[in-house]
Amino acid sequence: MFVNTMPRYEILSADAIGVLDRGWRRIVSEIGIQFAKPEAVELFAKAGQRVDGDVVFLDPEFVLEQVAKAPREFDVQARNPAHTVHIGGDHMVFSAVYGCPFVREGDVRREATLNDFHQLCSLSQSFPELDSAGGVICEPNDAPLDSRHLDMIYALQTLTDKIYMGNVVSGPNAADTIAMTSILFGGRAAIERVPATISLINCNSPLRWDDRMLDAQFEYCAAAQPVVLTPFLLMGAMSPVTIPAALTQQLAEALSGIALAQLIRPGCPVIFGSFLSNIDMQSGSPSFGTPESAIGLLCTGQLARHYGLPFRTGGGLNSSQTPDAQSAYEALMTLLPTFLAGTNFVMHAAGWLEGGLVSCYEKFIIDIELLRELRVEFTPLEIDEASLAFGAHEEVGHGGHFLGAAHTMERFRSCFYRPMLSSTSNFERWLKQGGKDTAARAGEIWRAKLAAYEPPPLDDAIRAELDDFVVRRRRELGD
C-alpha cells in the first residue's frame, strides 16, 4: 500500500467550494433523490425526511449528520495480514480493472473467459503495485450466469491473498459474498469487526439509486462491509455538460447514498465514489483520459476532504482500441491527477482498455509500469546537506563525469527508478533485441509473470469449506 505524503494539488477556492456546497443542497432538497427500494424510502421517512413515492427530499443538514457518522479512515483486512489495507488519509489503495466483457491479448480481442479471470487474478497477485485484483476483473462469459459470482469470489479468495471486491448484481449475490468472506476470515463477527471486502455501488445517474444495487448495499452495510457509493457520470449523458454541475450532482448522489448507508447501520464504513468523464459530443461515445475528467478528479479529491470522507476516483482510463500511444497518454492523463489528488481507493488501476469494455493483458503491464513510476515520483525528496554531494564535486571538478565517482558507486543500484517495461536501448541494440515496441515487450512480461505465478498458501479446511459452499449454492441456483 502506497502512502502519498506529497502535497495535494488543489484547484478549488473556498468560494468555489461554497457554490458547489449550495448546489448539492438545492438538488437533494428541491429535486430529491429516487431510491427504487421501499426499505430505503422507509428508512428516510422514519428519519423524518419528506417522501413522495420513491423520491426522497433530503434536508441537507440531516444528510451531513449522517455523513458525519461514517469513519474518516478504516482498515480492510486481507487474508495475508501483510496485504491488509488502510483506506483514508494519505493512503492509496489500487485495484485492477473492473467489469470488462472482453479481453485483449496481443492482436486478439475476444470474449473474456473464466480462464482469463484466473490469469488476471494471478497477475494481480504477482505485482505489489496492486493491493487488490478488484472484483469483476473481466466477465467470465463461459461460466454459468446465475452462479458466476461464486466462481469469481472463489478465484479472488484462492488465487490472491489480497483484499477483494464483492459482487453487487443482486442482494443474494452480496449475501453469498459475505458468507464466503465469513468462511475465509473465521466467521461473520470477524469481518464485522474489521471489514474484509469492499463493494462498488453505482448510482443510476442522474439522481436515482436502482433496486438491485440497493439490495446489495443493504446486505453489505448491514454486515459493516464498506461500499463505494459512486455516481456514474458521463457528462452530457448522465449529467449536465458543465463540470461544476457534474460536481454538485456527484455530491448530491454520493452523499445521499452515504446517508442511506448510515441509516442501515450507523458507523458503516463508506467511500465517496467518483466516476466522472464525458461523452464525445461528435461520436456519442464515452471519452476517457480527457482534460475534463482530470479537472473533475482534482476537484473530487478536494471536495471529499471537505466533507471528511475517504474517496475513490481515477485509474488508467482511456478510450483506445489497442495498447498504443493513446491508451498510454489517456491512462497517465488520469493516473497522474489520481496521485496529485491523493486518491484513497483507485479502481481500474491496471488493464483498462477501450472505454472499459476490454481487460487487456498488455495494458495491464503498461499500467503497472506507470504505477511504479508514480510511486517514485510521489515520494518526497530528502534534502539535507549530505544529499548535496559536495564531495563528489570536489572529486570530479570541471567538465568531468560522475560515472565512476565514489558517491555514484555507493548509490548506483538504487539511486534511480529502474524500469520494468520502458526501454532505454539505443536504436541498434533495440533492433538487435527484435525491434519490439512497448506492447510487444509488455506481452513478454505478463506471460513470464504468469508462468512464474505460485498461488498463495491456503488452509485445506477453509478451502474445503469454500468448495462445499460453492457446490451447494450452485446447485441451489440451478446451474
Place this chain on the structure above:
Amino acid sequence: MFVNTMPRYEILSADAIGVLDRGWRRIVSEIGIQFAKPEAVELFAKAGQRVDGDVVFLDPEFVLEQVAKAPREFDVQARNPAHTVHIGGDHMVFSAVYGCPFVREGDVRREATLNDFHQLCSLSQSFPELDSAGGVICEPNDAPLDSRHLDMIYALQTLTDKIYMGNVVSGPNAADTIAMTSILFGGRAAIERVPATISLINCNSPLRWDDRMLDAQFEYCAAAQPVVLTPFLLMGAMSPVTIPAALTQQLAEALSGIALAQLIRPGCPVIFGSFLSNIDMQSGSPSFGTPESAIGLLCTGQLARHYGLPFRTGGGLNSSQTPDAQSAYEALMTLLPTFLAGTNFVMHAAGWLEGGLVSCYEKFIIDIELLRELRVEFTPLEIDEASLAFGAHEEVGHGGHFLGAAHTMERFRSCFYRPMLSSTSNFERWLKQGGKDTAARAGEIWRAKLAAYEPPPLDDAIRAELDDFVVRRRRELGD
C-alpha cells in the same frame, strides 16, 4: 501563447530551498566555475571576482547582484505581431524538438535532410499550440556543413512567422543569425529594443562553459537577444546521482552563466535553463520521462521563481524508439509537470523521440494533441451559480439523460475538449475505419496538414535582402 493561471504545484519547503541555496553558494565560491573563454574570465576578474586560470571563484552575493539585473519578464517579437510572445510570469511559450540528427516517418528512420527541416517548419507554423518551430528542428545533413545555419535561419524566417531560435555553433554563426534577424525586423536597433530571437546556451556540465557556446553567448548578449542558460544534466554522468545535488549544481551553473550575461550587457534578458534527467544505470543510456526528471522539473520551477527568473524546462521527452505507448507516457510524464510548474519556455514540446536523436513526424502530432489537452486542463474552471445547471436537473429529473436537454443543446459544440488525434470510436466502427492505431492516424494528420500548408506572406524586398545575405555569406564560408 498560453497563459497558465492555475496554481503551481510546489514541493520544496522553505527549509529545503535554504539548503539548496547554501549548496550552490558553496560550489561557486569553493570549487568555482570554468569559463573557456578569456574574455569571460576577464569580465569576472574586472568585476572583482577571484580567478585561477580559467576557473572563476564567485562571490554568491555578487552573482545575485548580477542576476537581479536581468528582467523578470520580457517580450520576444515575431514578424507576425500576433505571434509575438511574452516570456515570464504565467506565460508559457512552446517550441518544437531541437537538435535531432535523424527523422522518423512511419516505419522509416533515416538521416534528416533540409527537406525535413522545411517540412517540420511548415508543420510548426500550422499548429497554434506551438509558438515557435524552435531552432535545429532537425539537423539538415544534406546541406553544406559550414553554411547550414544560414539555410536553417532562412527557413525559420520564411516558412514561419513565429519567433525562432538562433544558431549557437560558433560566434560567427550567432553573428549571422543576428544579421539576418536585423534584416527581417528592420535593423539592429529594432531587435535591441525588442528582442527577436532566443538562443540556447548549454553548459558543458559539470561546472564548465565551453568556448564556442560562450562565443555565441557574447554575440547574443551584446545584441540584447535572450539566452537560455542551460545546465545539461543527466544525473549519474554530468551530475551526482542525487536530485538535490543536481539541483544545486544546476543553480551554480545557470546563475553563473546569467551573471556573465549581465556583465556582457547589464539588463540583457535571460532564461534560467534546465535540462535535467538521469542515465539508466543498467544500460548507461540517457533516460527521459523518468520520475526523477519530473521531480527535478517541479523543483526547478520553484527555484527559478525564488530567484525571480523566467525559466525553461520540460517538453515531450522520452527514450522510446517508436511513437508507441512508452513514447506517449514518458512524454506526458514530462509535459504534465511542465504545466504544473508553469514553465515559461518549453523546448522539445513536439516531435522528440529516441532520447532526442530522432525528430518524429507522428510523435509531433501526438505531442500537439497532448498540448491541446493540457491547455484545456490548465484553464481555470468558472464556478458560479449559473454553471450549476439547476434548470437542467429540473428538466431531466431522475434516471433520465441530458443528451437533449436545453442546457446541453446550447453548449454541445464547445463544452468539451475535441480530440484531433484520439479516437473514441467503438471497436466495430474503428475496424471499419481501417483499425488504425494512434501512430497511423498521426501519420495521416501530419500529411494532410503539410498538404494544406501555405507560407506566411513576406515582403519581397526583405526576402531579396535575406537571399542576398545567404548567397554572400555562403560564398564567404566556402560552401
